Amino acid sequence: MPKPTFNNLKADKKEKLTKAFLREFSIKTYDEASLSSVVKLLGIAKGSIYQYFEDKLDLFMYLVAECSAVKQKYILHLKREDFPDFWTYYRALYQEGVKFDLENPLQSHFLHSLAKNIQSPSIAELGQKFQKQTIDAFTQMIQYEIDHGYFRADLPAATLAFFLYKSSLALNEHMQVFHHLKPEESIQKQEPVFAGQKDQLLLQTVDEYISLLRNAFEK
Structure with missing residues (x-):
């Protein structure tokens, strides 16, 4: 997490x-992302970054936490018990994701990315840890449905x-293959991931996937 010098x-x-580092890590993978290129663009000394963060990973984890906190403001108000079924809730999560x-x-x-x-x-x-956390969250959601006799x-x-x-994950890949979603281009244009009509296509695709998943999951 950031040092006091950054917070100050x-x-x-x-x-x-x-913003500069968010853009760098969005365009490139973690190993490809260059702190040097970003500080050069910003016109600051590379050493100053280490006054703010312990290392590259520390900076990356700060960005993860910051972005996750912003997105949570959009989705945490959604409660499963407020929806008639899991799939309505699942779709609402995507709707809020579009707003985000x-x-x-x-x-x-x-x-x-x-x-x-x-x-x-x-x-x-770290990737394995993130994956496990995501699957554990899905497991809790699924167990609720099983316990209540829905799944x-x-x-x-x-x-x-x-x-x-x-x-x-396949849904996101589907958007890139069939609906020409190109995040690497939209970020260069400083546009949302789902710019234009892509947000509507995303929700349409979500509905298609729900129709498949419903048959596989429900009793």
Whole structure:
């Protein structure tokens, strides 16, 4: 996490630094991202970064925490018990994700590229940790549905959770293959990940995946 020297910076300087590194890690993988190129662009000494963060990983984890906190403001108010079924709730999470993307494009790009970033060899252990946390969260969601008699109980919740996790990743890949989603281009244009009509296509694709998943998960 940031050192006190970073927290003591003026808000505009903190924002400038944060945005510059968000863009770098969104365009490149963790191992490819260069602190030197960013500080050169900003016109500051590379050594100053180490006055703010312990190392590259410390900076990266700060960006993860910052972007996650912003997105949570959009989705944490959604409660499963407020929806008639899991799939309505699942779709609402994507709807809020679209709002997050449209209003916070840079943070959205960073989180969208996170799955690719954590595959970098130098942070493989961190990638496994993130993956486990995500699957554990899905497992809790699935177990709730099983316990309340909504989902099939003949398979472990973890198996269904892993399938849902992989389906969510496939959904993003689907958008790139069939709907020409190109995050690397939209970030250069400083546009949201789902710029133009891509947000509507995303929700349409979510509905298609739900129709498949419903048959696999429900009793």
